Amino acid sequence: MPWKEEHKQSTRQRIVAAAASAIRLHGPDGVSVGQIMKSAGLTHGGFYAHFGSKDELVAEALRHAGDETRAFLEEKAAQGQKEPPGLAALAKAYLCGQHRDHPEHGCPLAACAPELARGDPRVQAALGDVVNDYLAWLKQHADGPGRQSDSQVLGTLAAMIGGMILARAAGDAKQSDKVLKAVQRFLEHDD
Amino acid sequence: MPWKEEHKQSTRQRIVAAAASAIRLHGPDGVSVGQIMKSAGLTHGGFYAHFGSKDELVAEALRHAGDETRAFLEEKAAQGQKEPPGLAALAKAYLCGQHRDHPEHGCPLAACAPELARGDPRVQAALGDVVNDYLAWLKQHADGPGRQSDSQVLGTLAAMIGGMILARAAGDAKQSDKVLKAVQRFLEHDD
DNA sequence: TGTACATCAGTGAACGCGCGTTCACTGATGTAC
DNA sequence: TGTACATCAGTGAACGCGCGTTCACTGATGTAC
Numbered sequence: 001m002p003w004k005e006e007h008k009q010s011t012r013q014r015i016v017a018a019a020a021s022a023i024r025l026h027g028p029d030g031v032s033v034g035q036i037m038k039s040a041g042l043t044h045g046g047f048y049a050h051f052g053s054k055d056e057l058v059a060e061a062l063r064h065a066g067d068e069t070r071a072f073l074e075e076k077a078a079q080g081q082k083e084p085p086g087l088a089a090l091a092k093a094y095l096c097g098q099h100r101d102h103p104e105h106g107c108p109l110a111a112c113a114p115e116l117a118r119g120d121p122r123v124q125a126a127l128g129d130v131v132n133d134y135l136a137w138l139k140q141h142a143d144g145p146g147r148q149s150d151s152q153v154l155g156t157l158a159a160m161i162g163g164m165i166l167a168r169a170a171g172d173a174k175q176s177d178k179v180l181k182a183v184q185r186f187l188e189h190d191d
Numbered sequence: 192m193p194w195k196e197e198h199k200q201s202t203r204q205r206i207v208a209a210a211a212s213a214i215r216l217h218g219p220d221g222v223s224v225g226q227i228m229k230s231a232g233l234t235h236g237g238f239y240a241h242f243g244s245k246d247e248l249v250a251e252a253l254r255h256a257g258d259e260t261r262a263f264l265e266e267k268a269a270q271g272q273k274e275p276p277g278l279a280a281l282a283k284a285y286l287c288g289q290h291r292d293h294p295e296h297g298c299p300l301a302a303c304a305p306e307l308a309r310g311d312p313r314v315q316a317a318l319g320d321v322v323n324d325y326l327a328w329l330k331q332h333a334d335g336p337g338r339q340s341d342s343q344v345l346g347t348l349a350a351m352i353g354g355m356i357l358a359r360a361a362g363d364a365k366q367s368d369k370v371l372k373a374v375q376r377f378l379e380h381d382d
Numbered sequence: 383t384g385t386a387c388a389t390c391a392g393t394g395a396a397c398g399c400g401c402g403t404t405c406a407c408t409g410a411t412g413t414a415c
Numbered sequence: 416t417g418t419a420c421a422t423c424a425g426t427g428a429a430c431g432c433g434c435g436t437t438c439a440c441t442g443a444t445g446t447a448c
Contacts, residue, residue, distance in 0.1 A: 155377025
């Protein structure tokens with residue numbers, strides 16, 4: 001075996017990471033196999049040595065993006081706090097300007113859930129898994145003292161995703177900031 | 192003038208209506224000019240007698256879909272009620288299985304906001320207008336007795352859109368129903 | 383330690399296809415006489 | 416009322432382009448001697 005096993009795996013991971021960024025920035029149909037390979041430092045022809053189809057890559061990139069985003073939010077929301085963060089703290093970390101302005105490193109659901117839901121069955125399956133992973137993760141954080149119900153978990157996730165989508169859809173920056181602040185406040189029950 | 196003025200206008204409206212359905216069902220990039228024209232009973236070549244570009248049609252179809260959806264929800268939420276519907280009643284009308292299963296007649300924001308936000312400037316402008324129209328409409332309905340704050344209006348809209356997107360992204364029908372019910376309950380403050 | 387070799391990760395030209403857009407045309411229409 | 420005509424809504428072939436995917440190849444690598 002002329003190449004180390006880990007070499008191919010690391011190349012594959014580079015492709016997945018490049019895809020995860022590009023897909024969140026431009027949508028699954030807004031980026032080509034060639035562009036993804038180029039930003040992974042490769043040429044397009046080698047793609048099919050790693051993946052059976054573009055849809056297969058999209059599905060894998062989607063799961064990768066979800067995992068990465070939750071890990072990042074967990075760390076950010078926990079910063080400077082003694083207790084593990086609750087739903088409102090996670091939502092606050094999620095609904096920030098940096099997240100809005102950098103979809104390529106953010107939540108794949110806010111970046112492209114509707115188009116993924118119309119995609120290939122493999123992509124739809126990955127999307128369903130990402131939603132389930134988000135819910136399981138939030139439920140875990142709703143389980144401390146001041147336990148919150150399933151409908152609070154689902155309602156919070158809906159408002160997080162919808163809030164980020166609205167902030168990105170808003171016409172001007174001022175209104176976009178207002179959306180983020182308002183949805184944060186809404187989820188703190190401080191309004 | 193060999194053709195009546197209204198004839199061209201009605202053809203144009205037929206194209207806009209066909210586009211509004213197809214775009215919500217398949218996304219702006221998931222449907223071609225040719226397919227839209229065909230479903231309006233025309234051939235693709237005549238398109239540019241009505242619109243300057245596909246993006247121009249997408250922008251107009253988007254506004255059309257928003258207007259149509261709000262009118263439908265208003266009527267549905269008011270049915271059998273004496274007083275005009277409040278936020279929770281509108282959200283309940285929005286978060287229903289029929290809406291989830293028929294995106295082609297539903298909210299264009301839940302159907303394709305993220306991809307529209309990445310689109311042509313004309314499309315982005317139309318998207319911003321649709322968001323503003325939704326907010327103005329909801330504010331009007333939050334103004335009765337038991338007046339609700341701006342952050343409640345924005346939070347409610349975020350949860351409506353996010354809830355519908357999650358319901359469509361959920362893996363199976365059972366979980367999808369659960370999402371709709373849970374977000375409804377969340378917005379009724381009944382949890 | 384040095385060299386010949388088999389492997390296979392990665393290359394790049396080529397494929398068929400559907401897209402948005404253009405354009406020369408056709409033929410149904412309302413008008414002028 | 417009937418007919419010749421100018422208009423222009425709608426037609427359909429054609430364009431250049433980028434896409435996902437295929438495939439014959441190349442050359443860097445670890446191994447066997």
